[in-house]
Amino acid sequence: MKGLNLLGSTGSIGVQSLDVARTCGFRVESLAAGSDVAALEAQIREFRPAYAALFNEEAAADLKVRVADTSTRVLAGADGVAFCGAGADGDVTLNAIVGIAGLRPTLEAIGAGKTIALANKESLVTGGRLVTEAAARRRVKILPVDSEHSAIFQCLLASPPNRALKRLILTASGGPFFGKTRRDLENVTLSDALKHPSWSMGQKITIDSATMFNKGLEIIEAYWLFDVAEEQIDVVVHRESIVHSLIEFTDNSVLAQLGHPDMRLPIQFALTYPERRPSPEKQLDLGEVGKLTFFPPDNEAFPCMEICRAALREGGLMPAAVNCANEEANLLFRQGKIRFIDIPDFIRRASSSIENKADYTPDDVFAVDALMRRRVRELVKE
Ligand code: NAD
Ligand code: MG
Numbered sequence: 001m002k003g004l005n006l007l008g009s010t011g012s013i014g015v016q017s018l019d020v021a022r023t024c025g026f027r028v029e030s031l032a033a034g035s036d037v038a039a040l041e042a043q044i045r046e047f048r049p050a051y052a053a054l055f056n057e058e059a060a061a062d063l064k065v066r067v068a069d070t071s072t073r074v075l076a077g078a079d080g081v082a083f084c085g086a087g088a089d090g091d092v093t094l095n096a097i098v099g100i101a102g103l104r105p106t107l108e109a110i111g112a113g114k115t116i117a118l119a120n121k122e123s124l125v126t127g128g129r130l131v132t133e134a135a136a137r138r139r140v141k142i143l144p145v146d147s148e149h150s151a152i153f154q155c156l157l158a159s160p161p162n163r164a165l166k167r168l169i170l171t172a173s174g175g176p177f178f179g180k181t182r183r184d185l186e187n188v189t190l191s192d193a194l195k196h197p198s199w200s201m202g203q204k205i206t207i208d209s210a211t212m213f214n215k216g217l218e219i220i221e222a223y224w225l226f227d228v229a230e231e232q233i234d235v236v237v238h239r240e241s242i243v244h245s246l247i248e249f250t251d252n253s254v255l256a257q258l259g260h261p262d263m264r265l266p267i268q269f270a271l272t273y274p275e276r277r278p279s280p281e282k283q284l285d286l287g288e289v290g291k292l293t294f295f296p297p298d299n300e301a302f303p304c305m306e307i308c309r310a311a312l313r314e315g316g317l318m319p320a321a322v323n324c325a326n327e328e329a330n331l332l333f334r335q336g337k338i339r340f341i342d343i344p345d346f347i348r349r350a351s352s353s354i355e356n357k358a359d360y361t362p363d364d365v366f367a368v369d370a371l372m373r374r375r376v377r378e379l380v381k382e
Contacts, residue, residue, distance in 0.1 A: 001271055003029040005088045005114065007081060007105050008096035010039040012202045013119045013145065013263060017094050018043065020268045024277060030088035032081040032105075034097075035059040037066065044072045051088045053080030055101070081105055086112035092271060094145065095120040098204050099327050100320075100369050103127045107362065110134045117270035119145035121221045122327075126320035126365050128224040142225065143270040148218055149225055150266030151244035151257035156226070158255060167248040168222055171238040172297060173198050175210040178237065182301050188340045190333070198241035198261045207330050211343050212297065216308025220319050223312055230312050235305065237295040242284070259284055303344045311351070316358045320365045321351040324372035338380055350375035 004026050008014045010033040021028055028047040033040050035056035044052050044067050052067070053075040054060040060076030067074060075083055078101075085093040086108040093109040094117040095102050102120030107130060109116055116135070118124065124131055124142075135142050144150050148170045159165065176195045177185060193210040194203065201209070208214035219233050241261040248254045259265050260282050268279055299306050304326075311318040325347040332338045338346065350372050357364065 001026060001092050003027040003090040003092075004271065005030040005032075005085050005090035005093040005109070006096065007032045007085050007093065007102070008098065008120070009033050009043055010036040011096055011098060012200065013096035013267065016264050017096060017267050017271075018047065020264050020271060021047070023280060024268065024272065026271065027090075029090035030084035032084035032097075034101075037063050041066050044070060048072065049088070051075060051084050053077075053084045055081050078104065082108045085109040086114065091115060092117055094118075094267070094271070095123065096145070098122075098202055100126050100324060100365075103131075103365065104362070106131055107134060110138055110140045113138050113140060116140060116142045117145050117267070118142055119267075121146055121217050122323055124224045125217050125220045125323045126369070127362065128220065128319065129360070130362060130365070132224050143273055144221075144225055145263075145266050145270050146218060146221060147261070147263060147266045148245040149221060150269055152222065152226060152247055154257045154269065155245070155247040155255040160249075164250045165228065165232075165247060166250050166252070167232050167234055168226060168228060169234045169236055169246040169248065169254075170215065170218055170222060171241070171243050171245050172212065172215045172235050173209065173241050174237040174239060174295070174297075175212065177210055177301075178239065178295075180301060182341070185301060185341050186339070190336065193333075193340060197239065199263075203334060204327070204330055207333060208326070211304045211330075211340070212302035213304035213308065213326050213330075213343070213347075215297070216305040217323065219305065219308055220312050230309060235297050237297050239293050239295075240289065240291075242289055242292055304347070307344060307347055307351075314356065316356045317354060317360050317364060317368050318351065318356055320360075320368045321354045321356075321372055322347055324369040325350040325376050328373045328376040332376065332380060346376050346379055349379055 009031040028049045030049050030051040032053040037059050057076045064074040082105045085105040093114040096119040103123040106123035246256040311322040329343045329346040
């Protein structure tokens with residue numbers, strides 16, 4: 001890789017991507033984020049990118065003044081963010097924006113012929129057909145950063161010439177509420193939901209892990225990345241987050257990828273692919289780990305995964321609808337406006353109101369986004 005464009009640079013994945021850039025000595029061509037002026041200023045001073053952008057226009061104006069002494073050009077708004085992914089010189093664009101806000105930058109970076117290192121699973125979930133068709137047309141590679149998908153991608157490198165793939169098996173940590181019943185979940189709080197057992201991540205995905213909606217998003221993400229049917233994607237709960245996912249061949253042989261739960265490993269592999277480089281990642285000592293445990297998912301207490309599966313089977317705009325309804329419900333839960341247990345219900349009710357179509361455009365997806373956010377807020381008031 002010659003240079004990196006990094007979108008979402010101030011978040012959990014963004015900061016860890018810069019750790020990787022530092023260890024591997026990658027040149028950073030652009031940095032973009034939402035509104036965190038101080039964090040982006042510090043990153044600009046260390047990495048000296050040609051371009052930086054903040055989605056929030058006021059914050060961008062502030063940043064521009066603060067870094068006026070550097071050679072970095074500061075851009076603003078959705079256009080500025082998209083330019084950092086598509087117009088800057090990096091040959092790889094790592095998209096670590098959270099939510100559907102990542103869709104347009106993904107599409108524009110593909111349009112500009114950039115290799116995509118994708119952490120922003122929501123772009124594949126909401127615009128799967130648009131993203132994969134554009135990538136095929138431009139012969140652009142989409143390299144997964146999500147740990148499960150990186151694991152599957154790594155396992156698939158050992159595929160025979162006839163592929164002979166039977167099943168993908170995604171592992172799920174089960175989140176902080178593993179083993180709880182629906183009734184137990186009635187009174188859980190935000191701080192309970194933010195206590196993830198194995199990963200330290202941004203708040204939105206941490207809540208999605210607690211509801212298991214995250215695993216539903218990952219089923220849809222795997223569907224688009226690996227060209228398999230929905231029925232070929234299974235999920236197993238694995239508490240220790242050491243086995244990052246598995247693949248099964250037609251002869252029932254199973255391959256897995258293992259490592260400590262540290263996102264810098266899948267980030268680095270996406271950025272050095274097809275090569276591997278040494279990493280500061282802790283070596284895996286299975287004797288020290290001792291025990292790996294596996295359980296079937298509990299779809300009754302955690303219905304979100306099945307909501308996503310149903311949306312994937314229905315196709316068209318339905319995955320976008322459930323994703324966007326979830327983004328709003330997830331936010332309202334974090335704001336203390338709805339209960340944890342109500343999240344799946346709001347998603348189901350809001351998404352049932354869309355007019356679906358198979359052949360959608362980016363504008364159709366953004367219209368569904370606006371509709372779902374409005375619908376969920378209306379349902380809360382009812
Ligand atoms: P985060 O909330 O920590 O960071 C999000 C970043 O996106 C921040 O830099 C924020 O400023 C930026 N951002 C938000 N809205 C923006 C906008 N409109 N334009 C530009 N930038 C914007 O989130 P995260 O945990 O780093 O997750 C990022 C993505 O990676 C998500 O899609 C998540 O599902 C995925 N992911 C995260 C992890 C993890 O370990 N954190 C693991 C796998 C996948
Ligand atoms: Mg994941």
